[in-house]
Amino acid sequence: MMSKSALLKVILLGDGGVGKSSLMNRYVTNKFDSHLFHTIGVEFLNKELEVDGRRVTLQIWDTAGQERFRSLRTPFYRGSDCCLLTFSLDDGQSFQNLANWKKEFTYYADIKDPDSFPFVVLGNKLDIPERQVSGEDARKWCRENGGHPYFETSAKDATNVASAFEEAVRRIQATDDRDGHLINTDTNTVDLQRKSQPQHSCC
């Protein structure tokens, strides 16, 4: 039985230190490291998953958030199917910068119609009690800037991490049927549910 899986590219953008690498690592390897080094340029990891009965290969691109690495990361924005705008709930400035990240992505990814492009907003480090950004302010920003879904996550304790990435897939699938990205994976699986057809001897 041939089964197809869509190859989808999601990209994590946001200030340095908000937890982009930690979110990717938590989701793909289910690990958390409290002493991660700053990302230089970009890195990516793949993850196979099934969303609403459809198999997906998610290619997750993690980018360097520090300003000095802008020229290293921007060439990789093109071809993204979804952008995860990430800030940290204990860092008000990273929330203020979301608009800049959205603008930078839209420009370098050459997005013709930003209003219909799938963005998902992540407020990370939910486990840290000293919040500087309220959920109400974050939801208001998302409403006023395109109606983007919003998740409060913690890469440290895994809260909402899988849901956020799964929603990114849903938003892509809702935006446009990805048949163009479907890649055939010859899986040679036998469908055990199917009743074996009565053998008709033909002779």
Ligand SMILES: Nc1nc2c(ncn2[C@@H]2O[C@H](COP(=O)(O)OP(=O)(O)OP(=O)(O)O)[C@@H](O)[C@H]2O)c(=O)[nH]1
């Ligand atoms: N408490 C807590 N710490 C976190 C969380 N996510 C990341 N961190 C920590 O925050 C620091 C920065 O995390 P990174 O994942 O490296 O941040 P980044 O966005 O990839 O940073 P750049 O690579 O510089 O863009 C690290 O010490 C992480 O351990 C979280 O959800 N909760």
Ligand SMILES: [Mg+2]
């Ligand atoms: Mg990083």
